[in-house]
Amino acid sequence: MEHLGVLTRALRNVSRRKIRVLLVVIALGFSLAIMISIPAGIVANQEATQNLSENYETMDTPRGSFTISRPLYEITGVCLNSSFIDSYSILPTNITAGAPLYEGDSGRLLMSSNLSDYFGVGVGDKVEIYGEYFSVVGIYEPAGQGSSGTREVYMNISDAQIITGNAGNFSRLDIYAEDVSNVDGIAEVIEAAYSDELYVTTYEDRLESLNNMQEMCQTTLENAESTLGQTQATAFQEIVIAIGATSLIVLFTMLYTVRERTKEIGILKAIGFSNLNVMSQFMIEGILMSLMAGAVGIVIGIVGAPMISMLLLPSVNPFSTPQRGFPGQTENFGTTLSQSVTATPDPQTLLLAFGVAALLGALGSLYPAWRASRTSPMEALRYE
Amino acid sequence: MSNLVLKTEKLHKVYKLGTRKVHALSEVDLQVRKGDFISIMGPSGSGKTTLLNMLGCLDKPTQGKVILDDVDVTKVHEKDLCKFRKYKIGFVFQTFNLMPYLNAIENVELPMEGTEKSKDKRRKRAQELLEIMGLSKREDHRPQRLSAGEQQRVAIARALANNPTILLADEPTGNLDVQTMYEIVRLLSKLNINHGTTIIMVTHDSQVASRAGRMLFLNDGRLLKRERKGMHLMKGELTCPGCRKKIQSNHKFCPHCGKEL
Numbered sequence: 001m002e003h004l005g006v007l008t009r010a011l012r013n014v015s016r017r018k019i020r021v022l023l024v025v026i027a028l029g030f031s032l033a034i035m036i037s038i039p040a041g042i043v044a045n046q047e048a049t050q051n052l053s054e055n056y057e058t059m060d061t062p063r064g065s066f067t068i069s070r071p072l073y074e075i076t077g078v079c080l081n082s083s084f085i086d087s088y089s090i091l092p093t094n095i096t097a098g099a100p101l102y103e104g105d106s107g108r109l110l111m112s113s114n115l116s117d118y119f120g121v122g123v124g125d126k127v128e129i130y131g132e133y134f135s136v137v138g139i140y141e142p143a144g145q146g147s148s149g150t151r152e153v154y155m156n157i158s159d160a161q162i163i164t165g166n167a168g169n170f171s172r173l174d175i176y177a178e179d180v181s182n183v184d185g186i187a188e189v190i191e192a193a194y195s196d197e198l199y200v201t202t203y204e205d206r207l208e209s210l211n212n213m214q215e216m217c218q219t220t221l222e223n224a225e226s227t228l229g230q231t232q233a234t235a236f237q238e239i240v241i242a243i244g245a246t247s248l249i250v251l252f253t254m255l256y257t258v259r260e261r262t263k264e265i266g267i268l269k270a271i272g273f274s275n276l277n278v279m280s281q282f283m284i285e286g287i288l289m290s291l292m293a294g295a296v297g298i299v300i301g302i303v304g305a306p307m308i309s310m311l312l313l314p315s316v317n318p319f320s321t322p323q324r325g326f327p328g329q330t331e332n333f334g335t336t337l338s339q340s341v342t343a344t345p346d347p348q349t350l351l352l353a354f355g356v357a358a359l360l361g362a363l364g365s366l367y368p369a370w371r372a373s374r375t376s377p378m379e380a381l382r383y384e
Numbered sequence: 385m386s387n388l389v390l391k392t393e394k395l396h397k398v399y400k401l402g403t404r405k406v407h408a409l410s411e412v413d414l415q416v417r418k419g420d421f422i423s424i425m426g427p428s429g430s431g432k433t434t435l436l437n438m439l440g441c442l443d444k445p446t447q448g449k450v451i452l453d454d455v456d457v458t459k460v461h462e463k464d465l466c467k468f469r470k471y472k473i474g475f476v477f478q479t480f481n482l483m484p485y486l487n488a489i490e491n492v493e494l495p496m497e498g499t500e501k502s503k504d505k506r507r508k509r510a511q512e513l514l515e516i517m518g519l520s521k522r523e524d525h526r527p528q529r530l531s532a533g534e535q536q537r538v539a540i541a542r543a544l545a546n547n548p549t550i551l552l553a554d555e556p557t558g559n560l561d562v563q564t565m566y567e568i569v570r571l572l573s574k575l576n577i578n579h580g581t582t583i584i585m586v587t588h589d590s591q592v593a594s595r596a597g598r599m600l601f602l603n604d605g606r607l608l609k610r611e612r613k614g615m616h617l618m619k620g621e622l623t624c625p626g627c628r629k630k631i632q633s634n635h636k637f638c639p640h641c642g643k644e645l
């Protein structure tokens with residue numbers, strides 16, 4: 001048989017009013033869950049804003065260009081300058097074995113080292129692509145990609161057009177003007193000549209788009225930072241409300257309990273319990289109830305933190321409304337940010353929640369317990 | 385006098401009901417010696433419970449003194465009165481007032497909480513008291529599983545837990561049937577005779593009151609001068625309420641007329 005003590009009595013008292021305690025514990029649990037979830041939401045928002053800032057800093061220049069949907073024939077006024085093109089060559093230069101690929105090298109190709117490793121082929125070997133045989137003239141190291149980089153081959157454009165069944169077709173054509181002042185004129189000529197097939201973007205257009213995008217990113221970043229500030233303010237208000245609600249729930253429950261048990265208080269005092277004894281019993285009961293609520297709150301907090309923070313905090317996704325700019329790029333950007341906002345309470349917050357629960361339990365039951373302790377035993381004994 | 389355990393001097397208690405003053409007690413002088421078994425009788429509103437509350441340190445008089453073990457408790461600060469209630473007074477109530485969430489032995493242990501007694505000693509003392517009350521087999525029963533008489537016996541055991549100077553019983557038989565009523569009165573008599581417990585009992589019932597050693601009468605807050613001896617005499621000897629012959633206090637039945645005592 002267990003020995004009697006103030007804790008035992010407090011536990012018995014808490015457990016003998018199961019339904020009431022259950023309801024109060026659930027209500028308190030939700031308040032505490034809010035307290036747990038909101039800081040987690042704030043951390044997630046901060047991380048999201050940080051990610052956004054980093055994304056903005058490391059974002060690549062978008063590859064804006066024009067495309068041609070059907071064969072492009074000779075364009076009047078545009079000349080082919082091989083020396084100029086060489087300096088803008090897209091061919092890899094870091095050849096690790098064999099030789100580079102030159103213009104007109106039909107039936108030959110350059111292969112990335114990771115692809116050559118994958119197939120076990122080397123310089124001089126023949127490989128079959130879409131039924132055509134090509135000899136490997138050189139192996140190159142994919143720049144900055146390492147072994148996990150893109151596995152690819154480079155070949156003469158006419159060979160590529162043939163094996164893919166796109167003879168004479170281009171997906172993109174870069175045109176360089178010798179004189180910058182002629183760019184707009186050339187662009188107009190090309191667009192006029194191929195109005196149904198071409199979409200021309202000049203360097204200035206690209207620059208403007210890039211500026212627009214940078215501007216948009218800057219705005220986005222500012223929006224996110226402003227949202228974060230707003231989120232923090234809202235979170236502070238909500239935490240204050242949750243703390244207030246928790247304290248009030250404990251306060252009213254304990255006031256009701258004290259009133260309901262007035263006669264018991266009278267008996268305790270009549271048999272020699274001091275004011276402090278009576279006060280401590282009611283405070284311990286309040287704290288016990290709050291700790292139980294703390295446990296419930298932690299469970300709700302762990303399970304429901306993402307949902308609670310989503311419901312209670314302003315949206316941290318700056319792309320929640322349509323934005324101007326490059327559609328593909330912004331979508332990716334927005335999705336990445338949106339997905340990164342997942343509030344997960346850390347163990348410290350959970351531990352702190354227990355402390356806060358105990359503190360609020362003590363705070364909420366302080367006045368009712370004090371009132372209980374001040375009850376006149378004679379009056380209390382008369383209470384029915 | 386060395387064996388005087390409780391004394392009141394010109395005790396007055398005045399309540400205010402709106403603008404009206406009600407004299408609940410007037411000039412009550414009472415002397416209680418160690419081992420006394422006193423019953424206080426009086427009609428409703430005569431001040432019986434008020435007097436008991438003064439003697440039990442639950443209330444303070446408007447005027448006068450209550451001297452308990454040579455200390456005027458009317459001068460003791462409220463926060464220290466709990467010690468008097470804990471160690472000097474044992475209360476028995478009409479409605480038993482046991483804690484419903486504690487079993488019999490825990491109820492008896494309750495007043496010992498916070499005393500210097502170890503947990504084991506508290507348990508042992510509670511067991512001893514329940515044995516005296518004939519409730520050894522009911523230790524782990526909660527009040528709702530005990531009969532009214534058993535509940536009152538647990539309440540008496542609880543009142544005696546800290547071996548108080550005086551046991552105050554407020555209508556202890558008021559909620560009991562006749563048979564249980566006599567059981568409880570007999571138990572109080574035994575405690576008084578066998579254990580020397582000083583008892584003050586307030587009651588409406590003259591038959592119950594007559595079982596005490598001294599019968600006092602209270603009317604309109606005044607203690608009447610007439611005082612009667614009860615049927616029970618002190619220490620070892622009793623008078624059989626049936627045949628009025630003297631008998632030993634340890635008898636359960638009168639050897640002369642066979643009446644259950």
